[in-house]
Amino acid sequence: MRLLRTRQGTLVAVGVPILSVALALVVVGVLLAANGSDPVAAYRSMVSAAFGSTFALSTTIIKTLPRLLPALGIALALRAGLWNVGAEGQIYVGALAAAGVALFGPVVAFPIAAGLALLAAAAAGAAWGAIPGALRARRGISEVITSLMLVYVAIHLTNYLVEGPWLASGSTFPATDPVPIELRLPIIWTGTLLNAGALVVLGVTVVVAFVLGRTVFGLQLRAIGANDRASRVAGLSVGWVTVAAMAASGALAGLAGGIEVLGARGRLIEGFSPGYGFEAIAIALLGRLNPVGIVGAALLFGALDSGGAGLQTTAEGVSSAIVPITEGFAVVFVLIGLGIVEMLARRRQARAMLDRAQAPDRPIARDGLAGPVVGA
Amino acid sequence: MGDVKHEGPLLRLEGITKAYPGVLANDSVSFELRVGEVHALLGENGAGKSTLMGILYGLQRADAGRVLFGDEEVAIAEPRDAMALGVAYVQQHFSLIPTLSVAENLVLALRFGGRRISLRDGAATVRELSARYGLGVEPNVAVERLSVGEQQRAELLKALAREPRVLILDEPSSLLSPDEVQRLGTVIRRLAAEGMGVILIAHKLDEVLAVVDRITVLRRGRNVRTLVRAEATRELLGELMIGDLAARVDHQRAPRAGAGDDVLEALDVSVGGDRGQTAVDGVSLAVRCGEILGVAGLQGSGQVELVEALAGVRPLTGGAIRMDGRDIGALGVRARRRLGIGHIPADRRRGGLVGDLTIAENLTLPVAGERPFSRFGVIRRAAVNDHAVELIERFGVRTPGPAVAVAALSGGNQQKVVIARELWRQPSVVLACYPTWGLDFAAAAAVHEELQRQRDAGAAVLLASMDLDELLGIADRIVVMQGGRVAGEVDADAAGAEEIGLLMGGAAR
Known part of the structure; x- marks a missing residue:
């Protein structure tokens, strides 16, 4: 996890991702040009489809929301040294729970009904995340494998319900009945489709940043992520924090699923997430596990999504496949960039050690000498 | 031959x-x-x-x-x-x-x-x-x-x-x-x-x-x-x-007045090692209040694992641990800390400190959930900061400030942070494993002084070390470990000193 070390200069923290995105755009531009397309025209049509009008801007935000919460969740887990790669599944179980409350829950007035459904979504996501957490804490089973496997359980469970018991009556399109109006998240920006889910996401983002930076749980989580051995010596319950971090991570993804059902989609649809939970991993890395950075990265991915849709209608001969290509390059460049920064830092450190020792020795301590045994 | x-x-x-x-x-x-x-x-x-x-x-x-x-x-x-x-x-x-x-x-x-x-x-x-x-x-x-x-x-x-x-x-x-x-x-x-x-x-x-x-x-x-x-x-x-x-025995040292009651007792303790071997094999010893018990041994003698077991970091595979007569063998690290155990672990970088966190965060890590450092789970930055500033001053940590990442400190200053975190509350039991490893003379002397101060304040101090000078310099009694067992116990005086080398090398007593 050294690549993701969070304590680096601001210049590095901000500069590397921005430079990486720019570089990705340049590389894709070169590819477009080599293909006989006009990259400038393509980018212009993308920018206009993403930011060119009120509606474009709202579309970008709408497409940002389902990516932002899972990305924050993944970052939270990663700060604790845990790879939650199962956000996609947690999105689906969250959506299932929200739809379940909408279809079968008590009939109550709007804010309470919607609130209940969102709580259920978060709880379902938390449970889905806690399973790999508990397996890791109790049995040492890799959370990477188990959280990923649970994705498929969640997707197929959704497919089964939506195609069978929960299928809207008289319909063949695999989706439930629309969510009753008491649960629908209302439009908050007239003339657009932006719903109150945006406010929920905004609020939760602030809470996540606060929890990470200012609470005991956040401190314990970061401590365990950086050095679990020392954390155990200090009396922290590594197992408990592991489960809690994975549950919190899953809750955020589940909430995102619930917001999609009550908001943008208005019902539970089979395959409604085109892989938000997987894209969120890239977003978390691009945003350097920092809440502010992640908001920026999620916005970028949202803009690329809405811009890519614009491409298909305006720029001729340019495939919207350039969107995932650009995203991929951006993440790869960030990782390379951070690798280079780390390498330079280590080299600088080595040189400093060398100067201090004023000896012709090799600078970096060998593994065999790293323990408390000086074999001098 | x-x-x-x-x-x-x-x-x-x-x-x-x-x-x-x-x-x-x-x-x-x-x-x-x-x-x-x-x-x-x-x-x-x-x-x-x-x-x-x-x-x-x-x-x-x-x-x-x-x-x-x-x-x-x-x-x-x-x-x-x-x-x-x-x-x-x-x-x-x-x-x-x-x-x-x-x-x-x-x-x-x-x-x-x-x-x-x-x-x-x-x-x-x-x-x-x-x-x-x-x-x-x-x-x-x-x-x-x-x-x-x-x-x-x-x-x-x-x-x-x-x-x-x-x-x-x-x-x-x-x-x-x-x-x-x-x-x-x-x-x-x-x-x-x-x-x-x-x-x-x-x-x-x-x-x-x-x-x-x-x-x-x-x-x-x-x-x-x-x-x-x-x-x-x-x-x-x-x-x-x-x-x-x-x-090498320090003859200047004032003779210890008789130490007090047994505070921490290990009874037939066995502990497994990292490679699955039996690292500690049926060790019994007792640390009294107001004394420094040295545990001498070579690398692999089981000292590290013994200390970790006493601190609750490593589970027992056999035997019991008592503190003030109460069985604490099943308690976790945090519960033992609450009872008054301070633990200076063998390797400060791997086991003692979280390098990426600040000095202030490291100093409060074990007590972050307690008042005044947090309220309802929210950290009170001012309290954490004041605490860090006070400990930095009291234990002489040389740093520009409490918000510096611990990884940026020198080895001696890192160890001071560990010691400050473990000893500021005057624990009744101090477990110190290789506390001066890799430190220069001045830093090591500061650690010794602090351990002696704890003893004089009535703490039961266990000092595990591979360095005979250190043990002969500040320990009151010395238990020698070899191959996971206690090979013998000697007084930290001239006569005892002669036995240690033989015992460490595995000679039968």
Whole structure:
């Protein structure tokens, strides 16, 4: 996890991702040009489809929301040294729970009904995340494998319900009945489709940043992520924090699923997430596990999504496949960039050690000498 | 065993000098190895054995001195040069890849040395060498499924496949059972009989005496003496290794008034180690309030695991731990801390501190959930900061401020942060494991002072150390551990001092 070390200069923290995105755009531009397309025209049509009008801007935000919460969740887990790669599944179980409350829950007035459904979504996501957490804490089973496997359980469970018991009556399109109006998240920006889910996401983002930076749980989580051995010596319950971090991570993804059902989609649809939970991993890395950075990265991915849709209608001969290509390059460049920064830092450190020792020795301590045994 | 073949010297090291900042690790050391000889290099931890062998193997470069093979001076800049000259080094820490088979490890190692052989030939080589020396190593078993003894023989086999002229074995017996040690001894004699020169780095006297032809003793970076097997006795070697221990006792120290009641008791405690071995095997001891109990031992003696078990970091596999008469063996780390146990762990970077967190965060990590440092789970920054500033001042941590990442501090200052975190609340029990390891003189002295201050304030202090000077300097009683057991208990005075060396080396009492 050294690549993701969070304590680096601001210049590095901000500069590397921005430079990486720019570089990705340049590389894709070169590819477009080599293909006989006009990259400038393509980018212009993308920018206009993403930011060119009120509606474009709202579309970008709408497409940002389902990516932002899972990305924050993944970052939270990663700060604790845990790879939650199962956000996609947690999105689906969250959506299932929200739809379940909408279809079968008590009939109550709007804010309470919607609130209940969102709580259920978060709880379902938390449970889905806690399973790999508990397996890791109790049995040492890799959370990477188990959280990923649970994705498929969640997707197929959704497919089964939506195609069978929960299928809207008289319909063949695999989706439930629309969510009753008491649960629908209302439009908050007239003339657009932006719903109150945006406010929920905004609020939760602030809470996540606060929890990470200012609470005991956040401190314990970061401590365990950086050095679990020392954390155990200090009396922290590594197992408990592991489960809690994975549950919190899953809750955020589940909430995102619930917001999609009550908001943008208005019902539970089979395959409604085109892989938000997987894209969120890239977003978390691009945003350097920092809440502010992640908001920026999620916005970028949202803009690329809405811009890519614009491409298909305006720029001729340019495939919207350039969107995932650009995203991929951006993440790869960030990782390379951070690798280079780390390498330079280590080299600088080595040189400093060398100067201090004023000896012709090799600078970096060998593994065999790293323990408390000086074999001098 | 006594009939040494007096052929010419195979290898000579002359006037090797190597300085590290603050330490002269080798001070004009000379060493000679003959063809077909098993030559032990003996000394305490820190005597300069590993440095000398590191220079021979190209891991370090000497500041002065020459290395001669036969009569020819050679330059060894890196391990490849040493390998090319026919030197093989079996280090204490295994360099096998656990998920690969023995044969695969062998093929990889040879490839690193510039020789390419097929996996099939590798397996054949393993079988052949294993049969020839009675190593009992199967080629196609994954290394992680081997016992520690088998892993060591696999490591040895890997070295032998290079057909070395000089074989260096670093503490080969430290992890082995008595049977395995004997078996290894047979292999070593066999190798020597075939004309190989074997250098044995060791500190267990009995084992050394069973296989060697000659012994060179180092102490504090210097040659003390080289003697042949016939003149060596355990007593003589112990004395040569450790020197005049009585002179190291601090006679200025005021005699301790009788210490108080037993505060922390270990009753027949057994603990497992990281490699699945039994690291602590039925240890009983008691620490009284107002005393420093030293636990002496060499690396691998079980000190680290014992301290971790007392602190609650490592589970017991047997026995009980009592504090003030109450059984605390089942309690977790946090509960034991609440009862008043402070723990300075063996390795401050890996086990003590979280390098990426700030000094203030590290100082409050164990108590972050308590008032005044947090309220309803929310950290109160002002309280955390004030606490850090106070401890930085009180324990003399040199830092620009409490918001600095701990990783940026020097070793001595990192250790001060650990000590501040563990001792600020005046714990009734202090467990300190290698607390001065890697510190310079001034920093070490500050740690000793703090431990003595805790004792004088009535704490029961347990100090585990490999450094006899440290133990004789500040401990009131000393328990010696060897091979996971208590080998004996001595007073920290001139008479007791003489026994320690023997006990540490594994002599029966």
